[in-house]
Amino acid sequence: MPGGGPGELDSENPDEIMRQLVSGKLEVNCMSCHSADPAHDQAEYGVQVARQNLRWAAAATCGFASVSGSAARMPDTYDPLMPEPLDDPKLIPPSITYRKEAFDHRGQVFFDLVTKVPDKRCYFCHSNQDVYVFGAADCNNNTLDLWDGVPKWLSDEDVHLSSGMDCVSCHRNDLEHNIERGTWGPLSCEGCHIPQPPRAEWTWKVGTLGAPIPKHAGIPPVHFDKLTCTTCHSGIRPKHRTMRAKTSRAHALGIHSANKSPIALPHIIYPVFAEQEYGKIGPCKLIWPAFWGSMQGENVEPIAIEIVRQGAEMIAGKTLPRFGDWPSLSTERIAQDLAFASNSGAIEGRAVYVSGGKLYRLDDSGQLVIEDHPAAEPYLWPIAHYVRPAVQSLGVGGCGDCHSANSPFFFGDVEVDTPVTVEKGSAKKMVEFQNLNPTYTKLFAMSFVFRPFLKIVALCSCAIIGIVLLLYVLKAVLCITKAVVEKD
Template sequence: MSKPTLQCSIISIAIIWCGLPLQANADDTARARSDSNARYLHHIDLYDTANRKITAESQTPYSPKNTCGRCHSYETISHGWHFNAFDVEADAGRKGEPWIWTDPRTGTQLPLSYRPWPHTFDPRDLGLSEWSMTAHFGARIPGGGIGEPQEGELREGESAPGGAEEIAETSRWLLTGNLEIDCLACHAVDGVYDMNARREQIERQNFAWAPTAALRMGEIKGDVSRIKDGSSPDDEATKKKLPTVTYDSRRFNLDGSVFIDLVREPTSNACYQCHSQRSINENGIEERWIHDEDVHLRAGMQCVDCHRNGIDHDMARGFVDQVATGGQSFETLSCEGCHLGGDDSTSITSRAGRLGSPQPLHEGLPPVHFEKLSCTACHGGPAPREEAVRIMTSLAHGLGEKGHRTGEELPAILAPVFAKADDGKIYPHKVMWPAYWAELTDDKKLKPLVPDQVYDWTRKSLRVRRSFIEEIMLPKLKSSELNALLGPERGKLKPDEWTTSEVDKVNARQRELGDADFKEKVAKSLNAIEKELGISNAVYVSTGKVYAATGDGDSLRILEDVATSSVDMITWPMAHNVRPAGWSLGKEGCVECHNDDGLIFASTVSADGPVPGEGTTVSMATIQGSDAIERKAWNQLFGGRATFKYVIAGSLIMLFFTFVFGLAVFASSLTKLSGSTTRKGDAS
């Protein structure tokens, strides 16, 4: 028997022996398993969306659903935390980062979520279709959910009522294909999966081709985004325009199988693709080398050591009250459970010390702190400063993609902000103030308008090509304006050659012109929207304020009586990077927090967004609802605590010596009294 035939036979016997089904979507009881700690080598056949085996001569992309799903329960996996963000029936879970629809041209940063999280908007209420959401955010999701509607539903949608726009988007699904769950986005070994190649295909609306591109299995030619709406994939002319794959024949074994190098537990590098963040300072993006790695990763751990999951992919998110769908306990996969232990001290699996974690003593720390503070309040997130700073995240800012970033890109996310969560404890949070164009309803609520439509309606009035901030709020001064402001000689110099006072003059002039441009252009844009929609109540929201056009329509006024839930900051808790004990808040004693400058209470955050300088500044104590008088009293108490200790110690010492002296006097008196009594007895 030849070597390839023998290899194929062994694989076939293994599949039969393990009871692996040969059809996609195997049920849970029959899914593949090796029951070994050793990594299983995947020499497997690839299948396309039509469930046809792929060869080196094929031109169709491979389907993770029909390939991985032959041995693993795709249906079970599809309900996992990473894949149900767009699942309207899924459990909301604890607040997380929303999907932020950002358009720098219109000054939009709109928080969206299908989960009922506070201060977010449901895409369905805005008229955003599943196709629009997938096209906009698909490069940042691992697939599944709204990214793969059923083919039968698509075909029905073509003839169903809903207008030309709905029919056009429905027809595009038939061209783009589904964005299936791409298992290898997480499970491929480092260096095998190309996330940027995947993003490029999704941006070209080649949804079904993205997994093939990410594995670098071959060359993909074609661009669905260039095919007209309403085109049928069955039309011969359209077929010629659809993307095709030219596979690399070297990737195929002699038996037609392909080796997929993957791991059971994803590496931290895979997590970083979507879970990186960078801090911003006055000079731009802070360099990585000045930051320390998360203390757990530095100790050699991987993300999945704590953030575990089973075949259902119900991810342990690290908070105490999370309940696994399968009934397993997540208790010791939280900070408290791992380091302090769970409620059941009699059970070994509930004890502290999982993965060799040290048990903190917290000597001298009153128990009330554990009732009011989360572990991350002292140990998690960026080191707190006097004011929360901008940060960038992978999901919101596309970290990992090629390109230069200044740190000023929208959306404007700030951290750390110490706010209370639903459990009443203080956590460090990321925050963002929504910015969007909307219609003000009769009951004083705001209904955001679809961002892409807003751009079409306001393109002529805003006259912004790239950036609302750079072109309206901070317009570049003409040479004549610089000469008039700084003088002919200084005006010709480069900005980095100006003095501090000259920079201040230029900035002040930019803000002055920007304020005038903002009022004029936004007012005209609101008029354009009202004309387009036939309404009289269009508004623009930014940094906690609601702007409406004045009666004459050539300037803006600020509305005060609007539902605050539509303009308030949105918050979600953060934990990483976790700082070591030596870098935790409170390490220097009680007065590090209990003083007038204690950062957990006294640091501030300023509303930020497309309209800089317009937002208000609030302290962490205000956000937490802390009573100012009570806090001041505590600060004064703790401020004199050291002196009070010395006074008490001195008083105790004085009391001790007074007691000793008194005891000595008393003893002496007794001695004298005893001697006097003896002499009287002798005389008798």
């Protein structure tokens, strides 16, 4: 995070208030975006936050300052503004050292501050890494059995960026910093690319920065009502099984302690073409929730992680190993743990486990019941990047890119991610996320097999009708000439 917001909350817990006097608050670090200094080090921000050096974190990211010590190890009574010598010589209080050469003879220092934020600042928090998973296919449609990150030299960037645009060419804001996401309005895909009748609330600026206006020849207009622009243009092209992605915000990429393994949790599955809130289908990332919860009536709440950890350590008898991936969980084990949790008295209501789209609970006779539940439904959010070059759009290869009996767009497998052993490797079909009728969609897709025949039949019929008409016209001409000749 750039700081601010939750970093500056006032606590009501007396212990936390004491700690906050020592650590300070995590204010917005304006430099996390506005610094053009190549020595700016955003990863250092994470290091300082882990040491609870919140007050010092922003300074530590600057090229000319370094921070040592740890507020986390200071006693509650430590006052950083009026520090007193500490009894324990091993305790190092947080402090800043400045690099002397950075200051001129008047003690002034150069801040390389820019309004036009460089892309690399945004990338620190908004990067994606594609990950191949078991059963996915490479660009030649060969099935891959590996878990692997897509190598950097095979990864592409958004066409807009490669043509010289910046993140802030589209994601703009004024002093309020309400950064434009671009789903709607003049800085959306439509805003730049599609001429619209003028709307009072938007100043349409079609063609901004030279945006080309697409012809979309032959694509029936129904598609622009039912699909977002990003459907055909954004993210990795769908394969017969979904891939996974790692993101900087979910996997702390770029932080020193980040787990670089391609299978590190959380498992983000993509691209999933799903119906959006406003009714259009668009590409999304997806997470299957997995948690131990308590159920009261139909309502399920996650159990606090500390309680889960304590319980797990009581069962496992030791500190749990820290894997990057899921541990394996058998249904017998789930049943045992649910019985343990219900008898422990540590939670209110009935103990449940949620994962892979299912809810696990014990019925009154102590048998494990596995059922669907809204709390187990996957969480999806729309993506927009990267925008592929136009020649890699869906639909370039013909309507069959989507309307064919095996197209990944409708009938691709969406991985169901879960630690439960019996459910491992299971999948759902893409069409289940699209609020469409699967049978109708399949039949409609198959109709495209016969479409070329239909076209030939129609053309032949036209030709025959044409010939027949022509014959009759000729006959008519003959009749008329005959009549004229007879009269004469």
